[in-house]
Amino acid sequence: MVTFKATHTVRPAEPTPEEIMYLNASDQIKDITHTPTIYFYRHSPSLDAAGDAVSRLRDSLSKALVLFYPLAGRLNWAAEGGSRVELHCNGKGVPIFEAESEAAVEDFGDFTPTPAIQALIPSVDYTTPIDEIPMVIVQLTRFSCGGVSIGLGISHVMADGPSALHFVDEWAKIARSMGPIVPPFLDRTVLENGAPPAKAFDPAVLRPPPTLIGQEDNMEQRKKPITVAFLNLTKLQIEKLRNKVNLDFDKNSGGRGYSRFEAVAAHIWRCTSKARGHVTDQQTSLHFVADFRNKLQPPLPKNFFGNALIRVEATDTSGSLLTNTIGAAAKKIREAVEKVTDETVRAYLEYLKGLPDVGRFRSLDNSGRPKGDFYGNPNLAIISWTALPLYGADFGWGKEIHMGPGSMGFDGKTFLIPSHEGDGSFNIAIWLQEEHISAFKKCLYNDI
Numbered sequence: 001m002v003t004f005k006a007t008h009t010v011r012p013a014e015p016t017p018e019e020i021m022y023l024n025a026s027d028q029i030k031d032i033t034h035t036p037t038i039y040f041y042r043h044s045p046s047l048d049a050a051g052d053a054v055s056r057l058r059d060s061l062s063k064a065l066v067l068f069y070p071l072a073g074r075l076n077w078a079a080e081g082g083s084r085v086e087l088h089c090n091g092k093g094v095p096i097f098e099a100e101s102e103a104a105v106e107d108f109g110d111f112t113p114t115p116a117i118q119a120l121i122p123s124v125d126y127t128t129p130i131d132e133i134p135m136v137i138v139q140l141t142r143f144s145c146g147g148v149s150i151g152l153g154i155s156h157v158m159a160d161g162p163s164a165l166h167f168v169d170e171w172a173k174i175a176r177s178m179g180p181i182v183p184p185f186l187d188r189t190v191l192e193n194g195a196p197p198a199k200a201f202d203p204a205v206l207r208p209p210p211t212l213i214g215q216e217d218n219m220e221q222r223k224k225p226i227t228v229a230f231l232n233l234t235k236l237q238i239e240k241l242r243n244k245v246n247l248d249f250d251k252n253s254g255g256r257g258y259s260r261f262e263a264v265a266a267h268i269w270r271c272t273s274k275a276r277g278h279v280t281d282q283q284t285s286l287h288f289v290a291d292f293r294n295k296l297q298p299p300l301p302k303n304f305f306g307n308a309l310i311r312v313e314a315t316d317t318s319g320s321l322l323t324n325t326i327g328a329a330a331k332k333i334r335e336a337v338e339k340v341t342d343e344t345v346r347a348y349l350e351y352l353k354g355l356p357d358v359g360r361f362r363s364l365d366n367s368g369r370p371k372g373d374f375y376g377n378p379n380l381a382i383i384s385w386t387a388l389p390l391y392g393a394d395f396g397w398g399k400e401i402h403m404g405p406g407s408m409g410f411d412g413k414t415f416l417i418p419s420h421e422g423d424g425s426f427n428i429a430i431w432l433q434e435e436h437i438s439a440f441k442k443c444l445y446n447d448i
Contacts, residue, residue, distance in 0.1 A: 044397040111402045284378045
């Protein structure tokens with residue numbers, strides 16, 4: 001049970017530019033929703049003074065918002081229509097919700113992202129007019145044991161994973177009065193620089209994912225109850241998978257062997273198809289995103305703040321996926337990644353700019369109602385945090401003991417998260433239909 005005590009609106013500590021900020025094509029297709037994350041902290045003497053923690057968060061956030069002032073603004077629907085948005089940098093600020101819980105940090109066990117975790121992250125009514133929805137939402141919850149959690153929501157339109165983590169890192173440094181501060185690069189028009197693409201983008205990549213054979217649409221699958229599992233693959237298990245996939249790697253190609261991500265993603269893809277009991281000719285797609293910051297020529301500035309991700313898809317039939325080796329699945333993932341080049345990214349952005357309406361890429365319509373593509377059965381969507389600097393958000397009371405996603409899953413949504421202990425293991429948060437989760441767990445461990 002979470003009890004709310006107060007709400008504080010935090011505005012930039014100094015005057016910031018009042019402007020309408022350009023949002024590029026990569027921003028425009030993002031959901032008008034927030035990425036939910038949670039940080040847990042054990043009790044520390046620094047947390048004992050009444051009100052000190054929330055005061056520290058408020059003061060440091062107000063200073064961070066001077067640097068990251070777009071996060072204090074609000075979106076508006078653009079006059080050009082087509083479901084496009086524009087960012088009004090107006091300093092309206094960020095709410096911090098102060099809450100208490102009778103639970104202790106230990107009550108959350110292995111921090112599986114359940115509804116109990118979601119209660120620690122601010123919720124948003126997306127039927128609210130868009131110009132009233134903050135870009136960042138924060139919840140500080142105190143537990144009976146003296147520990148706290150910080151629940152965060154950062155607008156998908158405003159920031160991808162690397163940018164969101166940059167913001168949190170600088171905010172935490174300001175809270176600790178530690179430097180040096182690394183300001184963000186805010187000019188999103190930089191994506192428009194460079195030579196125009198030589199050939200047009202193939203829109204087939206953006207087609208809706210396959211549906212189950214015998215079903216006209218995905219509505220029946222959307223209605224099925226789902227559950228979440230939070231599982232761990234040890235460093236040894238990951239190396240076993242990597243060794244298996246690299247048995248099929250062409251050593252004469254001159255390229256690098258398959259990565260830990262490619263090995264684990266291939267294994268999860270095969271296990272979901274096996275657990276779901278697909279017929280052999282069932283089409284299945286694995287969706288993930290690739291960071292194109294360093295794919296562009298020239299690369300984006302090091303601290304570029306915004307969205308620099310492109311959707312990537314690997315496809316196969318379930319029969320082929322399970323009959324062939326795990327190395328064959330990893331090869332399909334590698335081939336999808338290798339299609340991300342300067343030319344394909346620029347062609348992709350040009351294609352999006354030319355669309356009459358970008359709304360079909362969002363999971364909510366303009367009134368906040370669910371819609372959009374369905375990445376559940378027979379498909380999979382993997383979000384990899386394995387290359388991100390996730391840990392070390394110390395606001396003055398020590399580093400977090402856990403950082404992870406909120407409980408905002410759908411069938412097939414999967415997070416790969418490096419272990420907080422730095423032991424080379426991966427945590428896997430996966431949402432599947434209830435009837436498939438047991439078979440998936442069995443495959444995940446038995447088929448290594």
